[in-house]
Amino acid sequence: MKTFRFLFFLVLSIALGISLNSKIENVPPLGKILSPFEGYLQNIEKGEDPVNRVLAVESPVTVYFDEINIPHIYAENDHDAYFMQGYLTAKDRLWQMDFFSRVVMGRLSEVLGERAANFDKLNRRIGLKKMTYQVWENVQEFPEVKTGMEAYAEGVNAFIDELDYADYPIEFKLLDYEPEPWSPVKSCLAYAMLSNTLSRSEADLENTNAMALFGEELFNMMYPEQLGNLDPVIRKGKTWDFEPKKVVSNFRNIISKTPQTIDKPSPLYGSNNFVAAGSKTKDGNVIFANEPDLQLTQPSIWYATHLHTPSLNTMGVTVPGTPTILIGFNNEIVWGVTNSPRDQVDWYSIKFRNKSRKEYWYNNQWFKTEKVVEEIKIRGQASQFDTIVYVHHGPVVYDKNFYGDNEKINHAMRWVAHSPGNTLTAMYKVNRSQSYQEFETALTYFNGPPQNFLFGSKAGDIAVNLPGKFPIKPEGKGKFLLDGSQTDQEWTETIPFEHRLWDKNPDQGFLSSANQHQVDSLYPYYVWDHHYEYFRNRRINDRLSLMNNIVPKDFMKLQNDNFNYHASESLPAMLDSLDTATFTSAQRSYFTQLNTWDYFNEPELLAPTYYQLWWDILYNKIWDEYDTTNITVNKPHRYVTTQLLQNNPDFKLFDIIDTKAIETVNQLYYLSFVEAVDSLASLNNSSTKTNWAAYKNTQIPHVLKLAPFSRENINIGGGKGIVNAASKSAGPSWRMIVEMNPEGTKAWGIYPGSQTGNPADDKYGHMIDKWAAGEYFELLFGEDISQSSKVTSTLTIKPEQ
């Protein structure tokens, strides 16, 4: 009896101990996480950090922290600077870094379980892991860059080694796994991650579907390559004095349908940069602005750092996990990027000889394929094995195991990003550039993802450069699915660096970019993408051409400009079409709100909401044809839609298919207006706030979508296609203004988040409201900042003995 009692209690204790120590389904290990000695309460910051440390640096290092916790790392050599960059980034963002590396390596299922398996498969199939290893291999040719990657990894690992369970970031505790050692390969993750976000957006298969559905004439009207009144990155009329390389102009598009297509990054979040030369500014200094817009998350995508060594003094932001600075400035130059959408992906239809998929048909003979089996480890389950077949174009992403439409489809992907080149080396060299010439040389190493690199210098130069790898294609090629069995369907050469798009010190005294068309038809190469910006670029250039005596404040104002260009071009015709005599009182007040609106999407206004409601209903009515098909197609751009409404009122698809009558444009305006007024009434009835910021509801969710670590209903204006491009889930992820003052570079910056990624920290997300209000922090920068009043704490690191 006693023995039984003892055994009973023993088993019960052990069972309770084990279950409270384990994650069960989605319940975190309660014993561990609730224990006040090592659980969530230990994530609360405990006062002052130490002021002295001994770490594996080569020489002493001093780190100054400023009011927003940006580390200013003053080291005596590169190794120590990157070591500390790794160490301090990990201190603030270790879990995010681990998460990013798992995304790129296709290893998220190891910690999230089965729900991430398809995501991992997609990322392995499109080659993110392979690319990252390739980047690391290419880095071997540049010993100084390699040293940086290694030192950064050493720094991250030095931090990880200091951790006990109690110190793990809260996300590790909630998901119940341990941080694993960092590696120099992981330090290369930014290339694959950013390429995946920025250069994988394409619509080849959607276009092929649309072509099959609508036919060529309608297709060309709905997806035109160029439309009038565009304002390209390279100012119109610039001539090019080189002989372009010749290109084979044979290609044949395949007529076929791909019912479901893989997930792709949103084509456009909106990013802007602009620079004014001394001739346009008050003090004669170059003034520069950049703001990359991405999906907004907490922790933020960016981490700000200042690196200082005898040969380097550079500050700006980078992706956690990546050494160097990706967007920033030094004593002599400033640079910033916006995505430059330009077709980087082609799809080829592949014919296998038989079910074994060991051979495929190419150039009238059977060629051998290569197969790689990827093991996707899944938490709590057996591994899944995914066989990826490679042909010479690239991976066969669509096949019988993945979006293959019952074995009917085999599409191979050729993505320019698959050959990574030396983009990280380019950034390493850009960080150290002291003049336009050095900057330009650094860009020769840049391989993508395609960016509009804007430049300004203390010497007074302003420039824009579009470096990268761009296949030379005949007009129209790459918009649709291609035949993978023909040799002449492929591209073989890329545009030489000397033939790239660029401009320097134009007479107008300013340059800008905002994801719009790159260039007019004078450029001798074919340039195409499926999605361009039509509004922000024009607003920015309209303003810049009017502005003179510019001071940094003017650029801050322009970055936060809420002018709704699309509304200004579409709303007048919409309002004019209505018969005001027949209005109900609700319709009249709706109309009056819009009729007196100045097209600024300010957060507190009602009119932007009224406009958006009306436009969205109108847009869906126009493209109702798209809702009747279950194959994937993209609806036309709203700029194109507006052009069609105003210039082609007889366009066939304006008719609403559910009705017998044939609707005119004016009827569409009216029907959607009536519906919009009704939807507003139901919003008001449910006492939903309808001012613009509330209706738009800009959100910054935690990466894991955990509500208490997320923010929503942020009080910010702007929106898609507006310079202040804060939409529901994306927006300005780092606003930076830099003045190249001869007495020392002056800079201001802010991002919607915080340096710390720790939700238990008081400062978590502390910049969000200031960011929404259009405020900036003046950034601490200089050769010697030790006496600055902006330094809030100092950390001294001594080498190990």
Next chain:
Amino acid sequence: MKFLARLILIGTLTYVLSLYAPWWVLFVVSFGVCFGIHGSSINAFIGGFLGVGLVWLVTAWVLDYQSNAVFTDKMVQLFPVEDGILLVIISGVVGGVCGGLGALTGNSFKQLFVKQRKKSIYS
């Protein structure tokens, strides 16, 4: 006396050892203490429950109070309870139940080796 000794010993050891060892060291502590100072099952359980539970509760409450409950109020949203202070109390209860069970186990283990002695008038 034995009850108080158990309680204080379990509490102190749990607090000190938890600073260095994983949370489940409390099982070892309450087991060991109740193996050393055994008594009735109910006494052992209460000693373990209160010994560990109070240490967890008070430590959690102090950390929570020092941080103005900001983080607890966030964390509680991940749990099916409403109020932050409930999470602190739950922490205490989780620690307490584990401590109590460890104590019961230690106590019952000791019982295996204890021969029933005649009741002494001194005990």
